[in-house]
Amino acid sequence: MHFSKMLIPTLREVPADAEAASHVLMLRAGYVRQLASGLYIYLPLGIRVMEKINRILREEMNAIGAQEITMPVLHPAEVWQETGRWSEIGDEMFRLKDRTGRDMCLGMTHEEIMTWLAVREIRSYRDLPQVWYQIQEKLRDEARPKSGILRTREFLMKDSYSFDADEEGLEKNYKLHADAYHKIFSRCGLDFFMVQSDPGMMGGATSHEFMAPSPAGEDDVVFCDVCGYAANVELALSNPEKIEIMEWEFEDVHTPEKRTVGEVSNFLKLRPEYFIKSLLLISDSGPLLALVRGDQELHEKKVNRIIGKHRPASKEEVREILGVEAGFIGPVNQKLRIIADACLQDGIYVSGANKPHYHSKGIRPGRHFTAEWHDITLAKKGDTCAKCNALIRIERVIEIGNIFMLGTKYSAPLKAFYLDEKGEEKPIIMGSYGIGPARIAAAAIEQNHDKDGIIWPKSIAPFGVEILPLNVKDAGTMKTTERVYNDLTAKGIEVLMDDRDERAGVKFKDADLIGIPIHIIIGEKNLKEGLIEIKDRRTKEIMKVKIEDTIEHIASSW
RNA sequence: CGGGGCGUAGCGCAGCCUGGUAGCGCACACGGUUCGGGACCGUGUUGUCGAAGGUUCAAAUCCUUUCGCCCCGACCA
Numbered sequence: 001m002h003f004s005k006m007l008i009p010t011l012r013e014v015p016a017d018a019e020a021a022s023h024v025l026m027l028r029a030g031y032v033r034q035l036a037s038g039l040y041i042y043l044p045l046g047i048r049v050m051e052k053i054n055r056i057l058r059e060e061m062n063a064i065g066a067q068e069i070t071m072p073v074l075h076p077a078e079v080w081q082e083t084g085r086w087s088e089i090g091d092e093m094f095r096l097k098d099r100t101g102r103d104m105c106l107g108m109t110h111e112e113i114m115t116w117l118a119v120r121e122i123r124s125y126r127d128l129p130q131v132w133y134q135i136q137e138k139l140r141d142e143a144r145p146k147s148g149i150l151r152t153r154e155f156l157m158k159d160s161y162s163f164d165a166d167e168e169g170l171e172k173n174y175k176l177h178a179d180a181y182h183k184i185f186s187r188c189g190l191d192f193f194m195v196q197s198d199p200g201m202m203g204g205a206t207s208h209e210f211m212a213p214s215p216a217g218e219d220d221v222v223f224c225d226v227c228g229y230a231a232n233v234e235l236a237l238s239n240p241e242k243i244e245i246m247e248w249e250f251e252d253v254h255t256p257e258k259r260t261v262g263e264v265s266n267f268l269k270l271r272p273e274y275f276i277k278s279l280l281l282i283s284d285s286g287p288l289l290a291l292v293r294g295d296q297e298l299h300e301k302k303v304n305r306i307i308g309k310h311r312p313a314s315k316e317e318v319r320e321i322l323g324v325e326a327g328f329i330g331p332v333n334q335k336l337r338i339i340a341d342a343c344l345q346d347g348i349y350v351s352g353a354n355k356p357h358y359h360s361k362g363i364r365p366g367r368h369f370t371a372e373w374h375d376i377t378l379a380k381k382g383d384t385c386a387k388c389n390a391l392i393r394i395e396r397v398i399e400i401g402n403i404f405m406l407g408t409k410y411s412a413p414l415k416a417f418y419l420d421e422k423g424e425e426k427p428i429i430m431g432s433y434g435i436g437p438a439r440i441a442a443a444a445i446e447q448n449h450d451k452d453g454i455i456w457p458k459s460i461a462p463f464g465v466e467i468l469p470l471n472v473k474d475a476g477t478m479k480t481t482e483r484v485y486n487d488l489t490a491k492g493i494e495v496l497m498d499d500r501d502e503r504a505g506v507k508f509k510d511a512d513l514i515g516i517p518i519h520i521i522i523g524e525k526n527l528k529e530g531l532i533e534i535k536d537r538r539t540k541e542i543m544k545v546k547i548e549d550t551i552e553h554i555a556s557s558w
Numbered sequence: 559c560g561g562g563g564c565g566u567a568g569c570g571c572a573g574c575c576u577g578g579u580a581g582c583g584c585a586c587a588c589g590g591u592u593c594g595g596g597a598c599c600g601u602g603u604u605g606u607c608g609a610a611g612g613u614u615c616a617a618a619u620c621c622u623u624u625c626g627c628c629c630c631g632a633c634c635a
Contacts, residue, residue: 011569016570016571016628034627036626037626089635090633111635142633142634144630151634404635503592503597504593504595505594506596507594507596508594
């Protein structure tokens with residue numbers, strides 16, 4: 001491919017709207033352009049990268065017996081109404097009506113439609129298992145598109161769905177997908193790992209996410225380097241730092257105008273770890289008190305799993321329900337249901353005395369109050385592993401893939417049943433598995449770039465080699481360039497030739513920005529000695545090689 | 559949806575506070591010199607100042623409304 005014939009609009013300056021490294025570099029190097037918030041145009045270089053990634057996806061999916069099909073992006077509402085998600089999902093779903101007034105939506109995922117197909121085409125246990133996948137656009141009206149192509153409103157997704165007769169079948173397909181995903185992300189040159197995750201609105205019991213470490217990510221993951229425990233902080237279990245137990249006697253202490261843990265802690269000269277933070281929550285079944293240690297944060301999703309939908313009470317509600325101002329509430333003598341973080345079972349604490357401007361010191365959990373004990377705090381630095389007690393690590397990551405065991409969540413309401421060997425009707429057991437190719441590309445850049453530009457892993461680079469003839473007006477240079485270009489092309493290596501009549505500096509800068517892993521530099525001085533240069537984009541090391549040995553050198557480093 | 563920031567030439571920005579003929583750099587066009595890390599000199603082209611309404615003799619600038627984009631948070635199959 002000739003550079004001069006390709007649309008590669010590189011930018012010298014950093015676009016004002018871009019923040020994340022991958023976003024800045026994809027714009028500057030001419031891979032994408034933004035149409036509107038969360039909507040991107042992929043330019044020729046961008047398409048090449050996406051196609052490289054998609055090819056790897058297809059190869060690995062086909063290798064586990066998955067079959068590619070395609071699904072419409074426009075869906076009738078009825079299918080989504082049958083599973084209840086039409087009403088469960090809010091503004092994130094793009095909805096519209098067709099000309100006859102029929103409710104429609106744009107597909108944000110395809111469980112319903114895949115199941116719809118399974119309902120019609122799978123009758124017998126003999127038809128199972130099946131794994132179907134597609135690489136198609138998904139549309140979601142994201143509350144906040146961000147970081148370039150990392151979170152967009154329209155995006156490509158490889159989504160596969162497994163259909164099995166029983167749980168063992170599902171587990172097998174789940175494992176096959178987990179293994180395939182490991183291969184896919186390794187082949188794409190990513191640093192990644194698999195963690196336990198919260199199934200969220202997908203439903204189902206077990207799910208894992210594949211995460212690529214990067215400061216541009218949106219999730220935090222807890223790791224234990226000792227036992228290997230890895231989980232999204234959305235559900236990660238951990239033990240807060242242990243504290244020395246103080247043998248205080250129970251007493252009420254005057255704490256005028258001191259309301260927050262910070263204020264009381266300063267006033268009494270006691271570390272926040274010795275406080276119980278009492279929070280009044282309003283759930284569907286009424287008000288209740290949630291207790292966490294003073295240095296901990298309540299984790300809403302964990303609480304959600306215990307009491308269902310809830311919200312924090314307003315200041316007025318606290319006064320109405322508990323009869324005291326928010327800063328002075330505590331667990332002692334409460335008639336409300338109390339859920340408390342498990343770490344509070346041990347120790348002696350300070351908390352609100354349930355009367356204005358007083359706190360109680362010497363509160364002994366179990367004696368002065370009782371509660372339902374759960375892990376309801378957000379895992380944080382300094383906590384120890386819930387499994388092996390080693391110190392945990394927290395890392396920021398980009399979610400690049402996920403796998404869910406769905407069970408019968410979709411097959412039951414949509415009536416996707418099959419007949420087993422005994423002629424009994426049973427629901428199909430399903431799994432769903434997603435990968436975002438654009439996130440692979442973005443994560444690859446986040447993990448592989450330097451101040452000069454992108455450094456693509458070979459497997460997903462838009463071209464294998466870029467040739468830089470420094471002076472296109474020199475006949476000798478161009479003769480050698482053509483020769484090398486043709487030889488490499490004949491070897492099946494994709495080559496970008498910078499045939500523009502530009503100064504050498506411009507070509508070097510653009511080549512570094514674009515990030516093709518190997519550059520072949522052809523200049524007049526070296527040519528006189530029969531040499532060309534091969535440069536490694538990552539290390540910037542340059543090797544001078546005889547013209548006739550070029551192909552061999554490239555091939556051997558492939 | 560809450561908080562913050564920004565919309566002026568293709569890109570990056572100044573001008574706004576204190577109203578008075580819209581600027582700078584890059585890019586682009588032409589001429590010349592240059593030619594291995596985003597060259598230099600000269601000449602030139604490019605704008606509904608996001609939009610609407612208002613105040614004023616006069617609005618990029620002040621006021622009101624509105625739209626868009628970015629960041630933080632909430633949310634995120």
